[in-house]
Amino acid sequence: xxxxxxxxxxxxxxxxxxxxxxxxxxxxxxxxxxxxxxxxxxxxxxxxxxxxxxxxxxxxxxxxxxxxxxxxxxxxxxxxxxxxxxxxxxxxxxxxxxxxxxxxxxxxxxxxx
Amino acid sequence: xxxxxxxxxxxxxxxxxxxxxxxxxxxxxxxxxxxxxxxxxxxxxxxxxxxxxxxxxxxxxxxxxxxxxxxxxxxxxxxxxxxxxxxxxxxxxxxxxxxxxxxxxxxxxxxxxx
Numbered sequence: 332x333x334x335x336x337x338x339x340x341x342x343x344x345x346x347x348x349x350x351x352x353x354x355x356x357x358x359x360x361x362x363x364x365x366x367x368x369x370x371x372x373x374x375x376x377x378x379x380x381x382x383x384x385x386x387x388x389x390x391x392x393x394x395x396x397x398x399x400x401x402x403x404x405x406x407x408x409x410x411x412x413x414x415x416x417x418x419x420x421x422x423x424x425x426x427x428x429x430x431x432x433x434x435x436x437x438x439x440x441x442x443x444x
Numbered sequence: 445x446x447x448x449x450x451x452x453x454x455x456x457x458x459x460x461x462x463x464x465x466x467x468x469x470x471x472x473x474x475x476x477x478x479x480x481x482x483x484x485x486x487x488x489x490x491x492x493x494x495x496x497x498x499x500x501x502x503x504x505x506x507x508x509x510x511x512x513x514x515x516x517x518x519x520x521x522x523x524x525x526x527x528x529x530x531x532x533x534x535x536x537x538x539x540x541x542x543x544x545x546x547x548x549x550x551x552x553x554x555x556x557x558x
Contacts, residue, residue, distance in 0.1 A: 335486075363545040374448075374534065374549045375487065420486050430538070430545035431477065431500050434486030 333358040335423050337435035344411050345443050352406045352438050354421035361423040364397060364404045365432070370417045379406070382426075411442045448473075448537050448550035456556045457525050465520045465553045469537035475499075475544045476518040478510060481532040481552070493518050494544065522555075530557045 334357040344350045356364075362383035367375035381388045381395045381404065388395050397404040408415055418439050422432040449468045457463050469476050475494045479487035489502035493512035507523040516537070522529060532554050536547035 365546070367549075374551045377546070377548060380546065422486075424545045426545045428494075428499065428544075430475075430547075431489040431492060431502065432479075432487070432536075432545070432547060433489065436486050437484075 333361055333423055333433040335421060335433050335435040337421055337438050339438065340436070341439045341441070343441040343443060346411060346413060348411055350406075350408045350411050350415070350440055350442075352419055352421070352440070353403060354405070354423075354435050355401075355403045356423040356433075357402065358423065358425075358433075359402070360425050361433075363424045363426050363430070364395070365422050365424075366393075366395060366406050367420045367422065367434075368417045369420065369437070375420060408440075411440075413442050413444050416440055416442045448535060448548055450533075450535055450550040450553050452553060453551065454554045454556075456558065458558050459525055459527060461525050461557075462521065462523045463525060463555060465522075465533050465535075465555075467518045467520070467535035467537075467550055469516045469518070469535075470548055472539065473537035473548075474516050474540050475538040476512055476516065477536045477538070477547055478518070478520050479534045479536065479549075480504075481534055483531070487534055490520070492544075525557045527557050530555060 365380035369375045394407040418437045477492040478490040481487040491501040532552045538544040
C-alpha cells in the first residue's frame with residue numbers, strides 16, 4: 332500500500348519568512364496530492380491540492396509543487412503570518428473508485444512574531 | 445451550503461461497549477469516508493461509502509462497521525470497544541462522481557474509552 336512521509340516533523344520560522352514542507356510517497360499509481368491544515372482542536376482543512384498532470388499550483392501565499400519522477404511534493408508558504416501556525420498534513424491518493432487518502436504524520440509549523 | 449457535520453462531539457465509553465457515530469455530508473456530496481486520528485498522528489482511513497455501499501476499507505477489524513443512508517449521511521459503529529480505540533473520528537465527504545478523492549472533513553467526534 333501507499334506510504335507517505337513528511338519532513339521535518341517540526342518547523343519554526345520568523346514571521347514574514349517562507350516555509351517549505353516536503354513529503355514523499357511510495358505508490359507510483361497515486362495521482363492526487365492534497366494538503367490539510369489542522370489547528371488545535373479543529374478539523375483538517377483542505378488548503379490546496381495538486382493532480383499528477385500538473386507540476387505546480389498556486390493560491391495566493393501558498394503553492395504546491397510535484398515531482399512524479401522522484402515521488403515527492405512540497406508545500407510552500409510565503410510571507411508567513413502567526414495565523415499560519417498549525418499542523419500541516421500531506422496526503423496521497425489514487426483517483427476515482429480507489430480514492431482513500433493516505434496521510435503523513437504531520438508537521439507542526441510555528442511562526443514566531 | 446452546509447458543511448460536514450458530526451455528532452456527538454465528545455463521547456466517553458468503557459471497554460467492551462458499543463458506539464455509534466454519525467455524519468451528515470456536505471450538500472451535494474454523495475461519498476463519505478471515515479478516518480481515525482490518534483493523538484499526534486495523521487488520520488488513518490477506515491472505510492468509504494459510495495451510493496450506500498462500502499467502497500474500500502483500510503486496515504481495521506470487522507468490529508468497525510458502517511452504513512450510508514439514501515440522503516448520503518453515514519454512521520460508524522464500533523463494537524467491543526478497546527482502550528486503543530480512543531481517538532478523534534473524522535468523516536469526510538466528497539463531491540459527486542469524478543472527484544471522490546477531494547475530501548472535506550467534519551469537526552470529528554472525540555471518543556475516550558476507559
